[in-house]
Amino acid sequence: MRHRETNGREGAEQAGAAALDLNLLRTFLAVYRTGSFTAAARLLGLSQPTVTTQVRTLERQLGRELFERQARGASPVPYADELASRVVGPLDSLATVTGPGGAGENRPPEPVHLAGPNELLTRCVLPDLAPLVDRGVRLRITPGLTEPLLDDLRAGHYDLVIATFRPRGRALAATPLMDEEFVLVASPAWAERVGGPARVAADGPAALHGVPLIAYAEDLPIVRRYWRHVFGRRLVRQAAVTVPDLHAVRAAVVGGAGFTVLPRYLCAADLGSGALVLLHDPADPPINTGFLVQRPGASANPDVDVVRDHLLRAARDW
Numbered sequence: 303m304r305h306r307e308t309n310g311r312e313g314a315e316q317a318g319a320a321a322l323d324l325n326l327l328r329t330f331l332a333v334y335r336t337g338s339f340t341a342a343a344r345l346l347g348l349s350q351p352t353v354t355t356q357v358r359t360l361e362r363q364l365g366r367e368l369f370e371r372q373a374r375g376a377s378p379v380p381y382a383d384e385l386a387s388r389v390v391g392p393l394d395s396l397a398t399v400t401g402p403g404g405a406g407e408n409r410p411p412e413p414v415h416l417a418g419p420n421e422l423l424t425r426c427v428l429p430d431l432a433p434l435v436d437r438g439v440r441l442r443i444t445p446g447l448t449e450p451l452l453d454d455l456r457a458g459h460y461d462l463v464i465a466t467f468r469p470r471g472r473a474l475a476a477t478p479l480m481d482e483e484f485v486l487v488a489s490p491a492w493a494e495r496v497g498g499p500a501r502v503a504a505d506g507p508a509a510l511h512g513v514p515l516i517a518y519a520e521d522l523p524i525v526r527r528y529w530r531h532v533f534g535r536r537l538v539r540q541a542a543v544t545v546p547d548l549h550a551v552r553a554a555v556v557g558g559a560g561f562t563v564l565p566r567y568l569c570a571a572d573l574g575s576g577a578l579v580l581l582h583d584p585a586d587p588p589i590n591t592g593f594l595v596q597r598p599g600a601s602a603n604p605d606v607d608v609v610r611d612h613l614l615r616a617a618r619d620w
Contacts, residue, residue: 418464420445514542514560
């Protein structure tokens, strides 16, 4: 008898799933992709109570909970992952036909909203995206720090975010983009005064005693990491200059203000021209992996995939 009841419940669930309202599934997918009832409401042009009601209706029809409500959004349960994988393709395909304007209206795609670290956007991303702009791709670029940018991505404000770390949880899809190598540099004048790379290799941090440190922030996150990884010791000193812009840090060091640690991509041209000198060349330099992050599933805007694929190819040369 119990076996029959189980089979009957499964059959009812399958029959119910076949007759589910497409609007409920669209709302579910919006919450799944944004990780938030509020963000999904904004994306769909609905009120937040309407989105909540629709998801609860779908949960009642399926007989399963889909999301765990949390202080900062909604986390999908494993069954929601399975449901999303089944409906995302058909719903996205349907949206290309039934979306705003329909298939017969020749409307240009919406702009692609891309965000990431200011220095990487300026030095690498924007120059490499120039050919896409020439082909008609529209871009909206926002610089910022990874944590708030990921929060805004979940809320639907961006299509793609370049993150300095892999986001936690299943609500966002992250693809490794590039490895960022950090290098210890100074102007030629300071390099000569300290005895050059040979002295730093022999004496370690002691060779830089008395040389002003130029840093991104008061807590010296980049330089501290370099000290710990390369020299195996804690950094004990204060910065002579702090400025929350690595372009400005680089400019100060090129001008002769002192030494610093920079991403190699940001100062490769200066190292090549001699405007900066590499003070140390360890066998195992500090590396940080950057990720290209987006919400799971296909975007209704085809240019999002165009930009994503272009960046993944271009980043091989960064």
